[in-house]
Amino acid sequence: MGRFEFYGQGLPAVDTHDLKGTLVVVEGADGVGRSTHIGLLKEWLESRGHAVLDTGMTRSALAGKGLKAAKEGHTLGALTMSLFYATDFADRLENEMIPALRAGFIVLTDRYIYSLMARATIRGADPQWVKGVYEFALKPDIVVYLRATVDELTTRVVQTSGFNYWESGMDLRLGDDMFDSFTAYQGRLLNVFDTMTREYEFHVVDSSASIQNVSEQIKSLLEPLLITV
């Protein structure tokens, strides 16, 4: 019996008993600073002698491009989008994360099944169905949840990338414009994440502190998981 378990039935023909690495998930809303912190963590871990693989949504060799192309059009339905993301995730899990864990890497993943489940649920999918679909996922060692209020998110998004169609949940028609839609959509996501925080034991880090401070908090959460020689 290895350290890793699946949420449910797991993946066919995939043996988990020889997985040695550490699976670290960074979750959080759009614009909360996940990629900044993953970059900092990677630097820190590598400087301490750990091999790191970082991965994130729509980066799969199989479905990444197709999914991005589908999001550019105007025919992508909610259910199709959910399953497209599930395919992208499965491809990365089987072909990137699991091989890296087998080789003893620390895998840093920018979002995991939680974001995907939250988005699908908000778009009307039955939560039990969504949970069932993602039963093939590995349980991570830790989920760091960078939490921000909707106000904080709005302030950041305006000053960085600006509002975008999907991050504002425009497909759900929640408001007259991107601002209204963004606040309503992100508010709903936040509620789902708060519920999941309890269910999946997220480690919540308040992202309103300075980058330095947030980074230190994340490092101290990871410290006990690291192999010391």
Place this chain on the structure above:
Amino acid sequence: MRAYGKDRFPGRLFIVEGIDGSGKSTQLALLQKWLESEGYGTFFSEWNSSALVRDVTRRGKKKHMLTPMTFSLIHATDFADRTEQHIIPPLKAGALVLADRYVYTAFARDVARGVDRAWVRNLYRFAVKPTIAFYFRISVDEAMKRIVGGRDAISYYEAGMDRQLSGDVEESFRLFQGAIIDEYDRMVNEFGLVVIDANCSIEAQQVQMRQIVTKALTGARKNRIRRWVDLNSMVRASRP
């Protein structure tokens, strides 16, 4: 979210299932011709045809990138797109939707590849339950005789070559399709599939299909668009 068996649409959904070489597509095409001649509006949809997803599947298959799990998920994605775009809207409009392969194809193939039976049934829970699901039953040997082009026409995944059951394409096809037939047989009772003996003549199978479909057409709309050609005006226009 919709759930299998919970939808009520004015249209009807007729689907065909069976392994390659069972003759299901031929039978469905004949059924469509007949329904149209009877004045019904039909809409045809086939497995693996979503414009959004097709390229990903094709590339994944060509480069042998697919695992049992991603094979299952990419086909479910394709099917979700077709359900959202090509199955539910025509059914709401009262059309007769004809589907070549349906969720049972996934249940049979994915389980034959080692995917959990209950998991894949949950995955497709959003599917509309067909009015009638026909299963064309045939032996692997008979199906192989019918596959035009012989062994070159057998694809890598259709032969289950990814399962490494055998290094020989034909032998692998035999084993893998045999496992698929076992899954289909198990589904006959589970989902009430209507079994058609695919060894009978094409004509006899079609008669049987039409009899069964007729019973399900009570109250269905006849809304085929007829484009009349006014011969007299064509004659007048062609005069010098």
